[in-house]
Amino acid sequence: MQEEVTDRARRPRADAQRNRDRILDAAEQYFSEYGVTGSLDAIAKRAGVGAGTLYRHFPNRECLLAALLAARDDALVARRDHLRSGSMSAADALGGWLEAITAWAGAFDGLPEPLRAATATSSSPLAVTCQGFITTTESFLRAAQDEGSARRDVRARDLFLAALANSWVRGAAMADDASAAALTELTRTGWATVRPVRADDDQ
Amino acid sequence: MQEEVTDRARRPRADAQRNRDRILDAAEQYFSEYGVTGSLDAIAKRAGVGAGTLYRHFPNRECLLAALLAARDDALVARRDHLRSGSMSAADALGGWLEAITAWAGAFDGLPEPLRAATATSSSPLAVTCQGFITTTESFLRAAQDEGSARRDVRARDLFLAALANSWVRGAAMADDASAAALTELTRTGWATVRPVRADDDQ
Amino acid sequence: MQEEVTDRARRPRADAQRNRDRILDAAEQYFSEYGVTGSLDAIAKRAGVGAGTLYRHFPNRECLLAALLAARDDALVARRDHLRSGSMSAADALGGWLEAITAWAGAFDGLPEPLRAATATSSSPLAVTCQGFITTTESFLRAAQDEGSARRDVRARDLFLAALANSWVRGAAMADDASAAALTELTRTGWATVRPVRADDDQ
Amino acid sequence: MQEEVTDRARRPRADAQRNRDRILDAAEQYFSEYGVTGSLDAIAKRAGVGAGTLYRHFPNRECLLAALLAARDDALVARRDHLRSGSMSAADALGGWLEAITAWAGAFDGLPEPLRAATATSSSPLAVTCQGFITTTESFLRAAQDEGSARRDVRARDLFLAALANSWVRGAAMADDASAAALTELTRTGWATVRPVRADDDQ
DNA sequence: AATGAATGAGCATTCATTCAT
DNA sequence: TATGAATGAATGCTCATTCAT
Incomplete structure (x- = not known):
C-alpha cells in the first residue's frame, strides 16, 4: 500500500x-x-x-545507436576539451579533432553509414549528435581559420563528412593502415601542390 | 561468310x-x-x-554489378581518352578523372560499398574493374607529379579510395550539392593553408 | 489454487x-x-x-520431429510398462519391445534415417529420445540374458539399430508384409542353424 | 561424303x-x-x-546409378565365383556373399535407399540388378539349407534386404565399426539363444 | 547426337515490428 | 511496464528436367 x-x-x-x-x-x-x-x-x-x-x-535502430553513441560522447567531449586547452596550434587541434571523429565513427562496423544519413536528414536521433559535432568542428575550424592555418572556403559540415568518409574507407577489415593515414593526410593537405587562387581565400 | x-x-x-x-x-x-x-x-x-x-x-550480386558497370566502362574509358588528349594541364586531367570516377561510383545507391570492398579483396569480379581504374589513376597522377602539380607522396590507390569516399558521401539522396563539390575540392587541396615540409615533396 | x-x-x-x-x-x-x-x-x-x-x-526439423515423437513416447512407455508387468518370458518381452520400437520408427516415411543419425551424433534433440530407448532396450536385454534366453554377446545399442533397420526396410510403401515379419524374426534368431561357439556365450 | x-x-x-x-x-x-x-x-x-x-x-538418377553399379557387378560376380569354388562350407559362403552385398551397397553414401526401393518396385533399372543378386543369394542359401546350416524358413529376398539394412546402418559416417560387425553377426545368428520350434523348421 | 539455356517452384531461415497478455 | 509470441514477406540459391538450337 x-x-x-x-x-x-x-x-x-x-x-x-x-x-x-x-x-x-x-x-x-x-x-x-x-x-x-x-x-x-x-x-x-x-x-x-x-x-x-x-x-x-x-x-528503432537509430535511437539505439544514438543512445549508444551518447554514452561515448563523454570521451569525445573530453578529447575536445583536451584539444582546446592544449598548447598546440589551432591547426593541430582541428586535425586532432577530425581524427577523433574518424575514430569515433569507426567504433562499430557500418556505423559511418547511418551517421552520414543522419547528417543529411536532420530528422533522426543521430542528427542531433552529428549536429553537435559539426558545431564543435566549426569552432575548431574557425580558430584555425583565424590563426590563418585553415582555408576560409572550407565548411565545418564538409570536414565532418570528410571525417566520416575516412572512417568509411577504413571499413571493418580494411587491413591497409597506410591508406587510413593517407586519407586523413589527404583531407588535410589535398593532393595538389598548386592551388587556384580564389577570392575568398584570404591568404 | x-x-x-x-x-x-x-x-x-x-x-x-x-x-x-x-x-x-x-x-x-x-x-x-x-x-x-x-x-x-x-x-x-x-x-x-x-x-x-x-x-x-x-x-552472384557482384558479378551482376560488374557486368552492369562493364557496360559503363566505355563511357569512363572515353572520358579517360578525352582527358588525355585534351590540352588541359595534367592536374586538371587528374581532377577530371577523379571526378569521373566519383560520378561513376555514384551510378547506383550503395555502389561505393562493394567497390570499396572489392578494392580490398582482389578476389571479386569488381576487383578487376577497380584495379584497372587505379592503374589509370596512377598514370594521371604520375603525369601530374611530373608536371609538378601533384604531390609526390600521394598514391593512386588512395586517390581512388578518396573518389569512392566522395561518392559515398554524396549518397543517393544527398540533396546537398554544395557538399559534393566541396568534398571534391577538399580532396584536391585539403583544408590546411600551410603544409608540413617533407623530404619527398618536390616543391 | x-x-x-x-x-x-x-x-x-x-x-x-x-x-x-x-x-x-x-x-x-x-x-x-x-x-x-x-x-x-x-x-x-x-x-x-x-x-x-x-x-x-x-x-529445426529435428526439434519438430522430436516433439512429434515425444507425443508418442507415452504410447511406447505404456507398451514398455505393459511388457514389464506381463507374465511373459523376458525373451518375449524383449521381442515385444523391439517390435514396438520398429513400429514407432515407422510412424513416418523416412523417420528411421534421422533416428539412425541421432543415434550416432548425440548432439540432436532426437538423440535424447533414442538414448532413452536404448537404455530401456538394455534393461529388457539384460533380463533376457539373465533368463538365459538372450545371447550375452549382444549389445542393446545394436538391437536398437537393428530395430531401426527393420523399420527402414519396411519403408513407407513396402507392400510386402511377409518381409517385415521375416526381418524381425531374422533379428531374433538369425539365419544360421549352427552357431560358432564363443567364450562369452553362456549356453 | x-x-x-x-x-x-x-x-x-x-x-x-x-x-x-x-x-x-x-x-x-x-x-x-x-x-x-x-x-x-x-x-x-x-x-x-x-x-x-x-x-x-x-x-534419371536411377538409370545412372544402375549403370554405375553394373560396372561394379564384375567384382561381385567374381566374388560369387570365388565363394562358390572355394572349399568353405556353404554357410560360410552364404555369409561371405551377404557381406559382399553389404559392402557393395555401401559403395556410395545413401545407396541402400534406392536399392531398397528398387527391391520393392520391380519397375526400376535397379530392380534388375537387385533381382539378380537375390537370385544368387538364393543359390547360396539353398546350398546352406541343403547342407543343414541354414534355416529352411528363411527367404533369399529377406536376406538380401537384411544385407541392405546392415549397409544402411553403417551409413556414411557411422564411425562405429563394432556395430557394423555386430549387425552382420546378428543377422547370422540372431539374439535369441532358444528358438521356438516351428513346423517348417527341419532341424 | 549434343548442347546448355531456361524454367520456376521450392527450400530453410531471418527479422523488424506489433500486440495480446 | 514488460513480455515474448506472432507475423509473413523476403532472401539467396538449387536442381531435375525440358527443349530450342
Missing part, C-alpha cells in the same frame, strides 16, 4: 533504467561483434529482455 | 543474349530505383526470366 | 500452446502424407501460422 | 560411348564425394558434357 504511493513513480523507473542499461550493454557488445546491422532481436535476447522492451526504450 | 562460322557458336546464344540483356536492363532499373542491395529475385521477375536464369548468367 | 500460481506463467502461452498444438497436428498430418522430408513451410501454412512461428517453436 | 556412308552409324557411337564413359567416371567421383543424392547437373559439368547429354544416356 505504502509502496504504491511512494514508489509508483520510482520503482518502475529503477527497473526501466536497469533494463535500459542492460540493453545498451548488450547492443555495445553485439554491434562490436557483428556491426550496426546486427539483429535487434538478438540484442534483446542477449540483454535478457523481451523484444518489446527493447522497442519501448529504443523505437 | 566468316560470321557464319562464328555464328554457329553464337546462334544458341540468341536466346541467352536476349535474356542477358533483359536482365541487365532490369538490374539497371532496379538498382537505380532501390540501390545495389535490391532483391535479385525481383530483378529476375522484372526481366521476365526465372531466377535460375539470372543465376546462370550472374552467379 | 496452486494452479493459479503456475498459470501466471502459463497464461500468455494460451496462444502459444494453441499454435504449438496446431503445428504439431499439421506436422503429424504432413509427415504422414509426405514423409519426414516434407516442407516445413507447407506445415506452417497448413497449421495456419507464419513460418516464423513454426521456427520459434521448433528451430 | 564417304564418311557419311561408312561412319554414319559408327562415329556418333564412338562419341556417345566416350561421353557415356566420362559421365560414368564423373558420377562415380561425385557420388563417392557427395552421396547418391548429389546434383546431376554437377555431374554433367564435371564430365564436361551438357545436361541434355547426361539425360539422353541416363534418363
Whole structure:
C-alpha cells in the first residue's frame, strides 16, 4: 500500500533504467561483434529482455545507436576539451579533432553509414549528435581559420563528412593502415601542390 | 561468310543474349530505383526470366554489378581518352578523372560499398574493374607529379579510395550539392593553408 | 489454487500452446502424407501460422520431429510398462519391445534415417529420445540374458539399430508384409542353424 | 561424303560411348564425394558434357546409378565365383556373399535407399540388378539349407534386404565399426539363444 | 547426337515490428 | 511496464528436367 504511493513513480523507473542499461550493454557488445546491422532481436535476447522492451526504450535502430553513441560522447567531449586547452596550434587541434571523429565513427562496423544519413536528414536521433559535432568542428575550424592555418572556403559540415568518409574507407577489415593515414593526410593537405587562387581565400 | 562460322557458336546464344540483356536492363532499373542491395529475385521477375536464369548468367550480386558497370566502362574509358588528349594541364586531367570516377561510383545507391570492398579483396569480379581504374589513376597522377602539380607522396590507390569516399558521401539522396563539390575540392587541396615540409615533396 | 500460481506463467502461452498444438497436428498430418522430408513451410501454412512461428517453436526439423515423437513416447512407455508387468518370458518381452520400437520408427516415411543419425551424433534433440530407448532396450536385454534366453554377446545399442533397420526396410510403401515379419524374426534368431561357439556365450 | 556412308552409324557411337564413359567416371567421383543424392547437373559439368547429354544416356538418377553399379557387378560376380569354388562350407559362403552385398551397397553414401526401393518396385533399372543378386543369394542359401546350416524358413529376398539394412546402418559416417560387425553377426545368428520350434523348421 | 539455356517452384531461415497478455 | 509470441514477406540459391538450337 505504502509502496504504491511512494514508489509508483520510482520503482518502475529503477527497473526501466536497469533494463535500459542492460540493453545498451548488450547492443555495445553485439554491434562490436557483428556491426550496426546486427539483429535487434538478438540484442534483446542477449540483454535478457523481451523484444518489446527493447522497442519501448529504443523505437528503432537509430535511437539505439544514438543512445549508444551518447554514452561515448563523454570521451569525445573530453578529447575536445583536451584539444582546446592544449598548447598546440589551432591547426593541430582541428586535425586532432577530425581524427577523433574518424575514430569515433569507426567504433562499430557500418556505423559511418547511418551517421552520414543522419547528417543529411536532420530528422533522426543521430542528427542531433552529428549536429553537435559539426558545431564543435566549426569552432575548431574557425580558430584555425583565424590563426590563418585553415582555408576560409572550407565548411565545418564538409570536414565532418570528410571525417566520416575516412572512417568509411577504413571499413571493418580494411587491413591497409597506410591508406587510413593517407586519407586523413589527404583531407588535410589535398593532393595538389598548386592551388587556384580564389577570392575568398584570404591568404 | 566468316560470321557464319562464328555464328554457329553464337546462334544458341540468341536466346541467352536476349535474356542477358533483359536482365541487365532490369538490374539497371532496379538498382537505380532501390540501390545495389535490391532483391535479385525481383530483378529476375522484372526481366521476365526465372531466377535460375539470372543465376546462370550472374552467379552472384557482384558479378551482376560488374557486368552492369562493364557496360559503363566505355563511357569512363572515353572520358579517360578525352582527358588525355585534351590540352588541359595534367592536374586538371587528374581532377577530371577523379571526378569521373566519383560520378561513376555514384551510378547506383550503395555502389561505393562493394567497390570499396572489392578494392580490398582482389578476389571479386569488381576487383578487376577497380584495379584497372587505379592503374589509370596512377598514370594521371604520375603525369601530374611530373608536371609538378601533384604531390609526390600521394598514391593512386588512395586517390581512388578518396573518389569512392566522395561518392559515398554524396549518397543517393544527398540533396546537398554544395557538399559534393566541396568534398571534391577538399580532396584536391585539403583544408590546411600551410603544409608540413617533407623530404619527398618536390616543391 | 496452486494452479493459479503456475498459470501466471502459463497464461500468455494460451496462444502459444494453441499454435504449438496446431503445428504439431499439421506436422503429424504432413509427415504422414509426405514423409519426414516434407516442407516445413507447407506445415506452417497448413497449421495456419507464419513460418516464423513454426521456427520459434521448433528451430529445426529435428526439434519438430522430436516433439512429434515425444507425443508418442507415452504410447511406447505404456507398451514398455505393459511388457514389464506381463507374465511373459523376458525373451518375449524383449521381442515385444523391439517390435514396438520398429513400429514407432515407422510412424513416418523416412523417420528411421534421422533416428539412425541421432543415434550416432548425440548432439540432436532426437538423440535424447533414442538414448532413452536404448537404455530401456538394455534393461529388457539384460533380463533376457539373465533368463538365459538372450545371447550375452549382444549389445542393446545394436538391437536398437537393428530395430531401426527393420523399420527402414519396411519403408513407407513396402507392400510386402511377409518381409517385415521375416526381418524381425531374422533379428531374433538369425539365419544360421549352427552357431560358432564363443567364450562369452553362456549356453 | 564417304564418311557419311561408312561412319554414319559408327562415329556418333564412338562419341556417345566416350561421353557415356566420362559421365560414368564423373558420377562415380561425385557420388563417392557427395552421396547418391548429389546434383546431376554437377555431374554433367564435371564430365564436361551438357545436361541434355547426361539425360539422353541416363534418363534419371536411377538409370545412372544402375549403370554405375553394373560396372561394379564384375567384382561381385567374381566374388560369387570365388565363394562358390572355394572349399568353405556353404554357410560360410552364404555369409561371405551377404557381406559382399553389404559392402557393395555401401559403395556410395545413401545407396541402400534406392536399392531398397528398387527391391520393392520391380519397375526400376535397379530392380534388375537387385533381382539378380537375390537370385544368387538364393543359390547360396539353398546350398546352406541343403547342407543343414541354414534355416529352411528363411527367404533369399529377406536376406538380401537384411544385407541392405546392415549397409544402411553403417551409413556414411557411422564411425562405429563394432556395430557394423555386430549387425552382420546378428543377422547370422540372431539374439535369441532358444528358438521356438516351428513346423517348417527341419532341424 | 549434343548442347546448355531456361524454367520456376521450392527450400530453410531471418527479422523488424506489433500486440495480446 | 514488460513480455515474448506472432507475423509473413523476403532472401539467396538449387536442381531435375525440358527443349530450342
